[in-house]
Amino acid sequence: MSHFLFERHHNLLQQAVKACATRGYWSPFPEAPSPRAYGETANDDGKAAFEARLNRPFGLSQAATAGQVGKEVSPYGFELGITYPKPELDRLFAAMQPAAVGWRKAGPEAWVGVSLEILHRLNQRSFEMAYAVMHTTGQAFMMAFQAGGPHAQDRGLEAVAYAWEELRRIPNGAYWEKPQGKHDPIKMKKKYTIVPRGIGLVIGCCTFPTWNGYPGLFASLATGNAVVVKPHPGAILPLAITVEVAREVLLEAGFDPDVVTLASNDPSERMASTLALRPEVRLIDFTGSSQNGTWLERNAHQAQVFTEKAGVNQIIIDSTDDFKGMVRNIAFSLTLYSGQMCTAPQNIYIPKDGIVTPEGHFSFNQVAAAIGDSIVKLTADPAKAVEVLGAIQNVGVIERIEQARAIGKVVVDSQTLAHPQFPEARIRTPLLLKMNSVDESKIMQEFFGPISFAIATNDTAHSIAIAEKGVREHGALTLSAYSTNDAVLEQIQDAAERAGVALSINLTGAVFVNQSAAFSDYHGTGANPAANAALSDSAFVANRFRVVQSRTHV
Amino acid sequence: MSHFLFERHHNLLQQAVKACATRGYWSPFPEAPSPRAYGETANDDGKAAFEARLNRPFGLSQAATAGQVGKEVSPYGFELGITYPKPELDRLFAAMQPAAVGWRKAGPEAWVGVSLEILHRLNQRSFEMAYAVMHTTGQAFMMAFQAGGPHAQDRGLEAVAYAWEELRRIPNGAYWEKPQGKHDPIKMKKKYTIVPRGIGLVIGCCTFPTWNGYPGLFASLATGNAVVVKPHPGAILPLAITVEVAREVLLEAGFDPDVVTLASNDPSERMASTLALRPEVRLIDFTGSSQNGTWLERNAHQAQVFTEKAGVNQIIIDSTDDFKGMVRNIAFSLTLYSGQMCTAPQNIYIPKDGIVTPEGHFSFNQVAAAIGDSIVKLTADPAKAVEVLGAIQNVGVIERIEQARAIGKVVVDSQTLAHPQFPEARIRTPLLLKMNSVDESKIMQEFFGPISFAIATNDTAHSIAIAEKGVREHGALTLSAYSTNDAVLEQIQDAAERAGVALSINLTGAVFVNQSAAFSDYHGTGANPAANAALSDSAFVANRFRVVQSRTHV
Known part of the structure; x- marks a missing residue:
């Protein structure tokens, strides 16, 4: 199944890889919220799906829940009334452990195929996502659709493309034959197994939960890591829908859905710093304040930490x-x-x-x-x-x-x-x-x-x-x-x-300095205090996995 | 000149890139200390060159010296009697600043071309290096020749090849044309400039100063960074010769030789930790104890830190x-x-x-x-x-x-x-x-x-x-x-x-678990406490530079 998914999206992947290299305009996900691209009833369906979420628990199959949390308020002036499973962390990580083993063993084509299928399905949910983003972040509908939907999906795809470019460069094996002058050469066969770092933690922000969250989520997932998504308590819904879609695809592809889990909290609780210091967490993608980002960089020693913090533009x-x-x-x-x-x-x-x-x-x-x-x-x-x-x-x-x-x-x-x-x-x-x-x-x-x-x-x-x-x-x-x-x-x-x-x-026309287009604009440089990484480049993905080799004589 | 160097070694670079990808046996630097490979008088010349170094100051043109240091003793039982310039650090970094600017602006082909020429000349000095390595590390001659010379050069070349693979993936520019339906498309041109992190610090060890030192040195240099080489006080000579060769090539190629400098100290002084916290130092490559390596990882926040520490094999x-x-x-x-x-x-x-x-x-x-x-x-x-x-x-x-x-x-x-x-x-x-x-x-x-x-x-x-x-x-x-x-x-x-x-x-023949062959064996995985990086892979090089883009309407 997962191999089928890789084949299914192979052409998309190749285009994305090429786009990353040439960096001209390219986007596979239509940015216009038009019936022609998304279907005549897409807007109505998406709005209805959003409204059906309100004032009830968000259904999520994940293990290790300890009650419900969630106090999101739309910046447009109403309470969403949605609650989410609150994780009991020890049990959550215990449940993710076996899920992560199956995921690790599946290998690069499965990781990438599943990631691409998740993005594909997220694209189909772009209208529902638009309303979810609008009523958590306060973005106007058009921006919520574009930045929360297709542009975020572009950024996710970009991370998958970079991940694939690094993964595919590691051969499965090699034959090594060293000449020994007049003697017989030494002959060995070598095997190279790509292993993920462990569990990735994505810490979301309240303004662009998907656009800023997808690069880290998909970079970690596509390199074989299980992922805990920890949304900002003010903007849980967009990432909860994302996790729901990811779990659905994982299950269908034959994996334990606990490869991707949601960790929600109420605004009054602190959870990110506790999650960030868990020994199981080996990758952290953070968007938020300089204070919190710098704290992560200096304290989460067990993890690779990617931060986007504040700056003065x-x-x-x-x-x-x-x-x-x-x-x-x-x-x-x-x-x-x-x-x-x-x-x-x-x-x-x-x-x-x-x-x-x-x-x-x-x-x-x-x-x-x-x-x-x-x-x-x-x-x-x-x-x-x-x-x-x-x-x-x-x-x-x-x-x-x-x-x-x-x-x-x-x-x-x-x-x-x-x-x-x-x-x-x-x-x-x-x-x-x-x-x-x-x-x-x-x-x-x-x-x-x-x-x-x-x-x-x-x-x-x-x-x-x-x-x-x-x-x-x-x-x-x-x-x-x-x-x-x-x-x-x-x-x-x-x-x-x-x-x-x-x-x-000299921007005087229809492009604004605020805008950053996937596949062409690097978002952040990683070279000044506002961010220690760029979205996306090789450095953003290459250290999310490692290679374990074994060798033996032929 | 530097473009000429890139052209000169282009074929070697292409072979190295291919070898990294296929990971079979490959080495361009002959590992046998034979007259056929290195010339009839190579051993005598190398020995004489080594002996001429003894009991006198090591001549190095670099700026900002404050006296001489050096108390190396051969494990074979005699004092080397060589002294090296002791740097006054504020002045050293001040001298490196303008050198680093010129180097930064030279661009990837110059960085890689100069790096390859340095390796080429180091190979020609393999016998001198063998004696220098033997009488600092205690290795027997054959190992000192191989591990200190051609095998170290292989590891350096491998790092350059990985660096080039990442550098060449960044286009100089792009034309970006976004369709606007019936309206004229938006047209922009974009420029991508690769900028180095800053100054790299290589902290050498006393057993394999070149083999363990070259990957970091060449990874940083080939990605446009200036480099301070800080040898272990017990094994300065091999890295001093390396720095000498690097400076010679830089000067000939039209660069300020202070792009690569040596920072030597006496065994009684501490210098590495002071150097490691300098704000100018943005990359650190360390080989040594777990205690010192972990200290660097946790304290040198301004730098990317690559460590090889101790382990239990x-x-x-x-x-x-x-x-x-x-x-x-x-x-x-x-x-x-x-x-x-x-x-x-x-x-x-x-x-x-x-x-x-x-x-x-x-x-x-x-x-x-x-x-x-x-x-x-x-x-x-x-x-x-x-x-x-x-x-x-x-x-x-x-x-x-x-x-x-x-x-x-x-x-x-x-x-x-x-x-x-x-x-x-x-x-x-x-x-x-x-x-x-x-x-x-x-x-x-x-x-x-x-x-x-x-x-x-x-x-x-x-x-x-x-x-x-x-x-x-x-x-x-x-x-x-x-x-x-x-x-x-x-x-x-x-x-x-x-x-x-x-x-x-099941190693029962002529390959030993101790051995790690460049272009085929990853040295270290970066996935356990013995090392936070592998020699070499994309992750070892991709974060040593960043990309600064600019964009404007066409």
């Missing part, structure tokens, strides 16, 4: 040949999902003497004001605005907006909007502040949410220096730059390479 | 169809370089009721005695014995032999032999003890040196269980097994896979 404005396009693009980047993206910009560096554009010189204040105006325009119509803004995931973000106001001078204040469909939804427009000079003590911390700073620098060289230092010391997932001057762009490119951050140059 | 004897061959093979394994190999066996498990052989039943005592007799025979003629035994690297090993005597019943005692050529040489034959039952508190620590235990177990199942537990808890680089029973061999294979250790089966 920055934009350097030097000059532009499309002022309106630049301003609109930046404003949209700040507005999209209310800045609750790990890739959203925060610090915008503008020379204090202003910039040159085709429309003439714009002062620092004019540039800041233009970005502010563009935000206002984007969010003027609440019905349209909420489709970009989504809702605020948690009250912590609301509090952060309140606190941030004191830091600079308000260019555009954050507004509360009423959602036409969900009157209780937490909707906020972006807060844009300006600072007339660089004050590192204020700007070099992450203000996660719709909070950004227009910061006056001495000149572009100063902007570059501040940005490079910011990346090195505080981490960043993105750096964006606007300049018409090739020499300046070269300096910025150099700074990005030195500091180790992905750079977007 | 084990042999399971169940049955054999070649008793004499088995006994001779094991005795040789214990005698070779006086057991001072990280791969040398220590614990030999034999069922208390003995084993079945073609010559009939042999009791536990008879098996132990036969191994002992074989050791005696192998070491009976001092002139021949010293060519297998080599000398004892340091007095710590001598003391360990004395202490070990108390642990079990002596089967064969360790003898002091006189070296015919070097009267002051520290020569000891193996000590073989027997224990009539398993006492984990005694046998589950590494007795590095010519110390081994014949241990009576209840039966082979007990032997397997003890061996598996030993690997899991204490680590091992090798496991060896003798059985004529396929079902037993399958159980042992299973145990090896569960515990994560390389297995050799």
